[in-house]
Structures are given as C-alpha cells and as structure tokens.
Amino acid sequence: MREARITLGHTDIPIRPIGLGCMGMSQFYGDADEEESVATIHAAIDAGIDFFDTSDMYGAAGAATGQSQRGFGHNEELLGRAVRGVRDELVLATKFGARPSPGGGVVLDGSPEYVATACDASLRRLGVDHIDLYYIHRLDTTLPVEDTVGAMADLVTAGKVRAIGLSAVGPDILHRAAAVTPISALQSEYSLWAREVEQEVLPTCRELGITFVPYSPLGRAALAGRFTSGTSFSSDDFRSTLPKFQEENFAENLRLVEGLKAFADERGHAPGQVALAWLLAQPYDIAPIPGTKRAAYARQNAAATAVPLSADDLAFLSGLFDPARVRGGQYGALNVRPQH
Numbered sequence: 001m002r003e004a005r006i007t008l009g010h011t012d013i014p015i016r017p018i019g020l021g022c023m024g025m026s027q028f029y030g031d032a033d034e035e036e037s038v039a040t041i042h043a044a045i046d047a048g049i050d051f052f053d054t055s056d057m058y059g060a061a062g063a064a065t066g067q068s069q070r071g072f073g074h075n076e077e078l079l080g081r082a083v084r085g086v087r088d089e090l091v092l093a094t095k096f097g098a099r100p101s102p103g104g105g106v107v108l109d110g111s112p113e114y115v116a117t118a119c120d121a122s123l124r125r126l127g128v129d130h131i132d133l134y135y136i137h138r139l140d141t142t143l144p145v146e147d148t149v150g151a152m153a154d155l156v157t158a159g160k161v162r163a164i165g166l167s168a169v170g171p172d173i174l175h176r177a178a179a180v181t182p183i184s185a186l187q188s189e190y191s192l193w194a195r196e197v198e199q200e201v202l203p204t205c206r207e208l209g210i211t212f213v214p215y216s217p218l219g220r221a222a223l224a225g226r227f228t229s230g231t232s233f234s235s236d237d238f239r240s241t242l243p244k245f246q247e248e249n250f251a252e253n254l255r256l257v258e259g260l261k262a263f264a265d266e267r268g269h270a271p272g273q274v275a276l277a278w279l280l281a282q283p284y285d286i287a288p289i290p291g292t293k294r295a296a297y298a299r300q301n302a303a304a305t306a307v308p309l310s311a312d313d314l315a316f317l318s319g320l321f322d323p324a325r326v327r328g329g330q331y332g333a334l335n336v337r338p339q340h
Helices: 034-046 074-082 112-126 145-157 171-178 201-208 247-267 271-280 295-306 311-320
Strands: 051-053 091-096 098-100 106-108 131-136 161-167 185-189 211-215
Touching: 034 074, 034 295, 074 112, 091 112, 091 161, 112 131, 112 145, 131 145, 131 185, 145 161, 145 171, 161 171, 171 201, 185 201, 201 211, 247 271, 247 311, 271 295, 271 311
Parallel strands: 051 091, 091 131, 131 161, 161 185, 185 211
Antiparallel strands: 098 106
8 A cells, every 4th residue: 555655766756656647538549528538637636646647649649550630749738738727736747759750650759859849849738837757758769869868858957857757668778878867767568467577677667766657557447347358449449459459368368357356346446446556566666657538537546545455465466467377468560659
C-alpha cells in the first residue's frame, strides 16, 4: 500500500504514485467524446491525481500506424483546455520525436533544431509556460542520443522544461543519455502481463536514479477484468492488431485474468486496482499512468494506492502471470512503428 507522494528522479517535483495517461482520449481505442474526456480529467484531479501524460503525436494515428485520426497535437490541446486554471497544481508530461510527414504518417526526428521547435509547439498547444517532464517519445536512431538529450538540456536551462525523460529505450541508451544530463524518467510498458523490463531496464533505472513510468499498466484494460472470450475490437481499436488480443492468445490470457478477478473479489477490490497495487509494490521508483476515458475508472484507479498486498499476495500474482504463461508479444505486424 502506498499513498504518499514520490519525487520524480533527479528533481524536487513531487507526484502522486498513480497518474493518468490521456492517449485514449485522442486515438487508438475507438471513439472518444471530448467533453467526457475533459470531465474524466477533472474527476481524476478531484480524486487526487496530479500527474498527467500526453504527447504531441497523440491524435495523429489510428489503430494501425499511419492511419489519420484527430490530428497531430489534439491530445495536448485537450489536456491544456481541461487543466486551465489548475495547471500550477499539476505535473504535466508530454513527448516529442515524431513529426508529421508530408506524405502522411510520421517520421522520427531527434535533431536539436526539431527539439526546440517541437517544445515551443507543445507549450502553445498546452497553453503553459513550461513543461514539467519532457520525453523523447521514440528515439531517432540516425542521430547520437547525446545530441538529442543535449538539446533537451538546453530547454531546461532556458526554463521551458523542468525534467527530461526517455521512452522505450534500453540500458545502453539510458547510460549514454545520463552521461550528458540527468534523466528523470523512463516510460515503457510494464504490467502483470508485460514484464520484459524486469530483467535489465528496471535495475538500470534504479542504478541511475530514474523514475520508471509504466504505460499500459492494466494491459490495455485487459487486467481490469471487463473482457470475455467473446469480446471483439473494432477496426479503429488498436487492440484489434495486438498479438495478446488475438483469438487463442486472448482466450489463454483471459484465463489468467480470471485468476486475478477471483483474487480481487475475495479482497473486495477491483482487478485493476490489484494490478496497479502489484506494480506499486515492486522495489523500484514507479509511477504508473493508467489511461481511461471514463471518470469512474479514473477514480477507481486512483484508489489503488490504498490496496494492501502481502508478500504472499505478491508472490501469488507474480506466479499467476509468470511470463511463460502469457501468450503473445507486445506488438504485431501492423504496428510498424510502435505507439503508446
């Protein structure tokens, strides 16, 4: 059980240990009503959530990479509108690194020139004078990471950014980036059913004093326990393309979720709350950002900080979702450039 705030790595920025991921309000999980999304953000704030995650590219792609949707920058504009008047009470994180391509879709760009341009554009869309946590969303491998994070460090010096983060990179890149400037956060997928980062990435974060921010901490809602083997996903829902959600894989994975549901029911908690509490109990500096478009689920997720799990509980859950038992990889053939 963890209710106290944590401090973002290498900063004096306190955050509550469960944030809100806003991506689904603009893309990937079917249609979203903007006013309902704003109401969900307000409900999250009322529930004590103060850490909000977005990206300039959320809105620029549909279920398969390159499909047009709400438009580049949509999610930042939505979040900026929702937090107007209370922004100073919150910690806002956004990302850059993929810009619109003239031919459609996006291209990766980590050049120092684009770092500065992208930051200024995000500041305008969010309607703020600084970004609390600024991530490289996807690494531009045509350039040394040192060039990109060096330009991000210049943004900190200029007062436009308070802290720097990376997303979906491994230990080598983390070490190289941290040799240039303090890295405050790494965002990658981590949940009961996606545990690849436990081998090398999480220990590296601990070594370097980096806060780990799990995206999809509820397995893209599967760990919330609301799906059945008969659940299908529309073509504008990203999950329709993902291996874990395909036919036999999905059926096998849902058997594990049934075990989670039974465990949670016995203790009077929602399955998703237990899944989040398991993450918070791991021996690392962790701040998951479950996403939702519904106010009720935002409140439910926020309450996960009060769910107690014993050592035996943690061992049971870890064994239930042993990686060898989970079917399907992270991304599929349609996801040429992975998004989150």
